[in-house]
Amino acid sequence: MRNFLAVMIFLLTVGLVSADGFIYTYSSITGNGDDVLILIEWTPTMIDPLCAPRPCCYNEVPADCCHYIVFYANTSGVYYVRYVYSPATFSSENGTYLLIGNVIYRAYNGCFQKLGGVIGKVKFAFPYIAAKTSRELSIYYIDGNMSRVGSVKVSPQCTFDLSSKNLIVSCPNGTKMFNLSPVGIFEVPSVSTWEFMKSKRPSMGEGRLENGTLVFSNGTEVYRISAGEFLPYLYDGRELKLLTGVFMNDYLLILPPVMSYAYCVDNGTFESSLGFSSFISKSGFVLYDFKLDDFKPVYAFLYNGSLRAVPLFLPTGSYFRPLAMNVTIRKSCLYRTKLTQTETSPQGTNSTAETRNRICGPGMVILLSLLFMRKR
Numbered sequence: 487m488r489n490f491l492a493v494m495i496f497l498l499t500v501g502l503v504s505a506d507g508f509i510y511t512y513s514s515i516t517g518n519g520d521d522v523l524i525l526i527e528w529t530p531t532m533i534d535p536l537c538a539p540r541p542c543c544y545n546e547v548p549a550d551c552c553h554y555i556v557f558y559a560n561t562s563g564v565y566y567v568r569y570v571y572s573p574a575t576f577s578s579e580n581g582t583y584l585l586i587g588n589v590i591y592r593a594y595n596g597c598f599q600k601l602g603g604v605i606g607k608v609k610f611a612f613p614y615i616a617a618k619t620s621r622e623l624s625i626y627y628i629d630g631n632m633s634r635v636g637s638v639k640v641s642p643q644c645t646f647d648l649s650s651k652n653l654i655v656s657c658p659n660g661t662k663m664f665n666l667s668p669v670g671i672f673e674v675p676s677v678s679t680w681e682f683m684k685s686k687r688p689s690m691g692e693g694r695l696e697n698g699t700l701v702f703s704n705g706t707e708v709y710r711i712s713a714g715e716f717l718p719y720l721y722d723g724r725e726l727k728l729l730t731g732v733f734m735n736d737y738l739l740i741l742p743p744v745m746s747y748a749y750c751v752d753n754g755t756f757e758s759s760l761g762f763s764s765f766i767s768k769s770g771f772v773l774y775d776f777k778l779d780d781f782k783p784v785y786a787f788l789y790n791g792s793l794r795a796v797p798l799f800l801p802t803g804s805y806f807r808p809l810a811m812n813v814t815i816r817k818s819c820l821y822r823t824k825l826t827q828t829e830t831s832p833q834g835t836n837s838t839a840e841t842r843n844r845i846c847g848p849g850m851v852i853l854l855s856l857l858f859m860r861k862r
Contacts, residue, residue, distance in 0.1 A: 506531065506532055506748065506750055506803075506804065507747045507803070508528060508529060508530050508746070508747050508805070509528075509529045509744075509746040510528045510555075510744065510745055512730075512744070512765050513527040514575050515688065515690065515732060515741075516575040516576065516582060516685055516686070517559075517577050517593075517686070517687070517688050517732075518577045518578065518579065518582055518686040519594075519734070519735050520561050520595075520734050520735050520736050521560050521577075521581070521593040521594060522558070522559050522560075522732060522734060523557070523558055523567075523575045523593065524556070524557040524564075525556055525573060526554060526555040526556075526557070527552075527554050528553055528555055528569070528805070528806065529551070530805060531748065553569060553571055554571075554572070554573055555799065555808070556570060556573055556586070557810065558584075558598055558813050559734075561734075561736055561737055561788075562596065563788065563796055564739070564798065565598070565811055566799075566808045567584070567591075567598075567813050569808075570586050571587075573585060575685070576610070576612040576685045577685050577687065578613070578683070578686060580594070580629060581593060581594035582686075583628060585610045585615070588603050588608050588617065589602070589603040590603070590604075590610075590615065590628065591815070592630070594630075594819065597816055597819035598813050598814065598816065599815070599817070599818065600816070604617035605619060606619040606623075606624070607619075609646070610648075611648045611649050611682055612628060612685070613629055613668075614627060614650065614666055615628065615632070616653065618640060620640075620641070621640065621641070622638070622639060622640060623637060623639075623644070623646055623653075623655060624636075624637045625637065625638075625653065625666065625671050629668065635667070635668065635669065635670050636664075636666075636670050636671035638655050638662065638671075640657060641658070643657065643658050644658075649680050649681055649682055650682050650683040651666055652666060652677045652680065652681075654677065663675070663676060688733055688734055688739075689706075689732075689733045690730055690732050690733065690765075691704045691705075692727070692728075692730060692767055693727055693728070693731060695713060695726055698713050698714065699712060700713045700726055700729070702731030702738060702740070704733045707733055709731065709789060711789055711793055715793045716729070716793075720785075721762070722762070722771070722773065724762070724771050727764070727769075728743035728762055728763065728764040729741065729742065729743065730764070730766055736790060737790040738789040738790070739786065739787075740786060741765070742786060743763055743764060743765070744762070744770075745761065745762055745801070746760070746763070747759070747760050747761070747776070747801065749776075749803070757775075758776045758777065759773065760772070761773075778802075781800060781802070781803075783797040783798070783799070783800050783809055784797070784798050784799055784800070785797055785798060796810060797809040797810060798810050
């Protein structure tokens, strides 16, 4: 047993040390009103062993899987939630929901609230959560609050599937089907349709440069912002055309490009590349010979008449250090139309309101092929 643990620790250590870069991309941007959850899939990478004996061949493969940086944004700022494994999000008229492990959170009108937790193996199909233990399968209804609406006796061998309207439980002694409602679950002889509610997502648009002005449009609204205001926060001016504008009710959230980094040392020679890519169009560019010491904070921006830069994180080579303020998780919320700046804002003061210009009202394979081309 002691030898086994030693081997496992060695393998885990080797895996961490061998990671020599990262890729991050947006997995989900989900929200409604002025509340939005951003899931960034962060993947540490290492050089493919098949590259041997050619080190620095830039054939990158994942060194880790399925971990996400979760950010929450509202009119007052962008906040760090957690770095987690396989979260799930959903947005409806009554809130934007986040499932982390067995705990469900709700963001609504500027308040981030923990609704509650469940025990057992979990599946989430809004507006229901199913949680299975060895003896019981419990169903919870989500609608601003979380309430248990029914349960089914099961054995450890039973499996289950969940949709937005139905539940199917398969056990060695047979299969049972149920209709789901906010007031209970009801066994039925068959399920005619298998449906999932569609999550609400804000509209998005890529930045477009026009005579020194960065323009974001979603076909209905247009924001015009001086490009020079962004430049102190970017690695390279070419990032301007790779920024993504997320159109919320009362502000524009502007997210940085997708990034990818790879480096290695071969016989004392350092080789590296830092790539940038648009989340929308996938276009991008590469900076070569980028040193670890050259990393600086990655920023998002909020615009509602004036531009505010919010640091998200600092890349550290293979991983990152969060820089955004931690989100305040509340037990309950008083839902007002807007929160005061002192309650949630990392800035401490309100931005000056100015007139804005408005008109009425995973690509990872592509990314790798673009960003890890060997410098010729």
